[in-house]
Amino acid sequence: MTTTIELEIPEQLLAQAQAMVREGWAADINEILTDALGRYLESHSAELTEAFMREDVEWGLRGRD
């Protein structure tokens, strides 16, 4: 299932994305934006953030530097 959204982005960013589509690196702008959003959500997941905080706790309390 998909839905339609309106988006305001810098013109230069859009131009770069359009160039990538023209050069065949992506099917269309939708694919690029969906991929970018997916990567953002993946790399900012709550689980990952918490895992890094737990690493900090371990280093902070028991590290050696």
Place this chain on the structure above:
Amino acid sequence: MAGIEEPSRVVVLDAGPLIHLDELGSLGLLADHFELLVPDAVWNEVEHHRPALFVSSSLHFRRTTPRGAPSPSLAAISTLYPLHRGETQALQIAMEYEADMLLTDDTAARLAANQLRIPVHGTLGIVLRAARTRQLSAREVVDLLRALPERSTLHVRPSLLREIIAGVEGLNQTRE
């Protein structure tokens, strides 16, 4: 100092830890590091959010410009993760200066740092380290952690924060 093998010498700072430690009145916890490098873009971001930070702190922060273009590995990783300009500069400077540590609270920047094999920690680590290095007593660290939700913009899930506080209190009991 107990548990310390060798203090980190060169530390590169992203905006998050600078802002969060300043909010907690705890920038002084960085004082035992030899050199504190702040990338240009991070400097600008921090000045925007905390205008007095660099002026009022007694620490010497060195505003640092990347020496050249990003390395191929950083350029490749920058395309995989949504990194802001400051985070990208921080990673680049950490590589250029072979920094002992990068401090960031940004999850994507930490992922990228791990891939680039840059030692990386965040605000929580610095606060907790203060108990280990005896910069602060365990009680003082607990007080800072308790104040975190109200005094700092660093978000820590409440139940995780309680867990961390219990860990530090346990440390305190062990020492007593």
